[in-house]
Amino acid sequence: MSKKTIIVFSGDYDKLMAAFIIANGAAAMDDEVTMFFTFWGLAALRKPVGAVANSADKSGLQKAFSAMLPKHAEKLGLSRFNFAGAGRSMMKKVMKSENVMTVAELMETAREQGVKMIACTMSMDVLGIGKDELVDGIEYAGVATYLGEADESNVNLFI
Amino acid sequence: MSKKTIIVFSGDYDKLMAAFIIANGAAAMDDEVTMFFTFWGLAALRKPVGAVANSADKSGLQKAFSAMLPKHAEKLGLSRFNFAGAGRSMMKKVMKSENVMTVAELMETAREQGVKMIACTMSMDVLGIGKDELVDGIEYAGVATYLGEADESNVNLFI
Amino acid sequence: MSKKTIIVFSGDYDKLMAAFIIANGAAAMDDEVTMFFTFWGLAALRKPVGAVANSADKSGLQKAFSAMLPKHAEKLGLSRFNFAGAGRSMMKKVMKSENVMTVAELMETAREQGVKMIACTMSMDVLGIGKDELVDGIEYAGVATYLGEADESNVNLFI
Numbered sequence: 055m056s057k058k059t060i061i062v063f064s065g066d067y068d069k070l071m072a073a074f075i076i077a078n079g080a081a082a083m084d085d086e087v088t089m090f091f092t093f094w095g096l097a098a099l100r101k102p103v104g105a106v107a108n109s110a111d112k113s114g115l116q117k118a119f120s121a122m123l124p125k126h127a128e129k130l131g132l133s134r135f136n137f138a139g140a141g142r143s144m145m146k147k148v149m150k151s152e153n154v155m156t157v158a159e160l161m162e163t164a165r166e167q168g169v170k171m172i173a174c175t176m177s178m179d180v181l182g183i184g185k186d187e188l189v190d191g192i193e194y195a196g197v198a199t200y201l202g203e204a205d206e207s208n209v210n211l212f213i
Numbered sequence: 214m215s216k217k218t219i220i221v222f223s224g225d226y227d228k229l230m231a232a233f234i235i236a237n238g239a240a241a242m243d244d245e246v247t248m249f250f251t252f253w254g255l256a257a258l259r260k261p262v263g264a265v266a267n268s269a270d271k272s273g274l275q276k277a278f279s280a281m282l283p284k285h286a287e288k289l290g291l292s293r294f295n296f297a298g299a300g301r302s303m304m305k306k307v308m309k310s311e312n313v314m315t316v317a318e319l320m321e322t323a324r325e326q327g328v329k330m331i332a333c334t335m336s337m338d339v340l341g342i343g344k345d346e347l348v349d350g351i352e353y354a355g356v357a358t359y360l361g362e363a364d365e366s367n368v369n370l371f372i
Numbered sequence: 373m374s375k376k377t378i379i380v381f382s383g384d385y386d387k388l389m390a391a392f393i394i395a396n397g398a399a400a401m402d403d404e405v406t407m408f409f410t411f412w413g414l415a416a417l418r419k420p421v422g423a424v425a426n427s428a429d430k431s432g433l434q435k436a437f438s439a440m441l442p443k444h445a446e447k448l449g450l451s452r453f454n455f456a457g458a459g460r461s462m463m464k465k466v467m468k469s470e471n472v473m474t475v476a477e478l479m480e481t482a483r484e485q486g487v488k489m490i491a492c493t494m495s496m497d498v499l500g501i502g503k504d505e506l507v508d509g510i511e512y513a514g515v516a517t518y519l520g521e522a523d524e525s526n527v528n529l530f531i
């Protein structure tokens with residue numbers, strides 16, 4: 055048993071798949087796993103649209119950024135061949151026929167396996183994302199916490 | 214002597230250069246090196262066009278994905294300034310004049326130095342890539358194998 | 373006290389922020405930190421426009437590449453939602469109001485904290501960037517030096 059820490063910087067659907075597949079694989083082998091979500095990766099932690107009241111204390115710029123970022127992991131694009139979502143839809147159809155889990159399913163499995171998910175508070179400030187917009191059961195911290203986790207890990211990745 | 218494991222997720226020509234240069238550098242220093250090719254990184258392992266018969270058991274969606282992915286490493290684009298391949302061509306011209314190896318040459322050197330190359334079988338399913346489409350001399354495995362290699366490595370990268 | 377080594381491959385403003393925030397956080401905790409700038413990441417080390425005479429011994433292709441690469445860290449785009457610089461400007465405004473440092477400020481702090489910055493000489497050749505175009509106080513080296521640093525580090529990232 056060892057520990058793995060993954061920085062999830064990217065908000066691309068395919069990179070999130072990779073991050074969660076590695077995290078779940080390690081957790082299944084009894085490793086302790088921490089995922090630190092920062093910048094666009096925070097999109098993976100967002101509650102579905104409609105579940106959140108618009109927070110009134112955002113600046114105009116924060117609202118703009120926040121509005122551009124997809125509201126839910128399953129709405130994220132691919133890093134390649136996305137074609138305004140058509141690529142992601144295609145990939146999800148193949149995944150279904152090949153019994154590959156979606157990001158939402160992978161995240162649910164990660165939770166069940168006790169993968170620790172941390173939202174980067176500095177990125178939340180820059181992108182104007184409030185705690186009320188993110189899913190429950192996650193932790194909030196900054197770079198010092200990340201570095202503490204990374205120091206204890208034998209595998210560290212930036213995705 | 215120690216071990217290095219690199220996940221090659223990206224199919225960008227410049228990122229593949231970086232991955233192989235690190236792998237070859239480590240192998241030259243007698244390190245054991247494993248490269249785990251997943252998602253778009255699989256493009257680096259494809260046989261040249263014409264060398265493969267179209268596999269009949271692909272679904273329409275798998276055919277579409279497979280068709281979009283470049284058929285050979287030297288056809289891949291840059292992550293920046295690609296301009297429909299013009300950027301890559303320019304870079305390759307400069308590389309030649311500066312005696313920098315192409316990705317194809319770097320991969321050949323990696324083979325000669327005994328770098329272990331593994332194709333991610335789950336990504337192959339999602340992208341509809343068959344074993345007959347990939348070069349010879351590689352291994353096939355999933356995330357558990359990757360994690361085993363990573364656990365033994367003192368340097369782990371996601372590229 | 374331990375050591376961290378970060379490869380900075382990307383020239384995206386947001387990824388550079390992430391790289392320097394991790395580097396500065398580690399340095400603040402008395403870790404030894406090395407940043408190895410390669411390919412587009414070299415843009416972060418460029419002197420401001422006007423500070424450099426055009427070097428006469430570049431080939432036409434090197435000049436073209438060199439001209440495309442932004443001349444200063446604060447001119448770099450975001451990896452997402454850049455909109456020809458508007459996204460970066462927006463993000464910088466929010467950062468200012470939230471007291472988050474710019475990349476130029478983060479780099480200055482990194483220097484003050486003794487973070488070692490190395491420019492990859494092979495990438496400089498490929499992109500046609502001369503030493504006279506990069507800021508002072510950095511080192512120049514290739515992949516063997518990177519691997520030496522990485523071997524001594526307990527956290528290695530590719531950004």
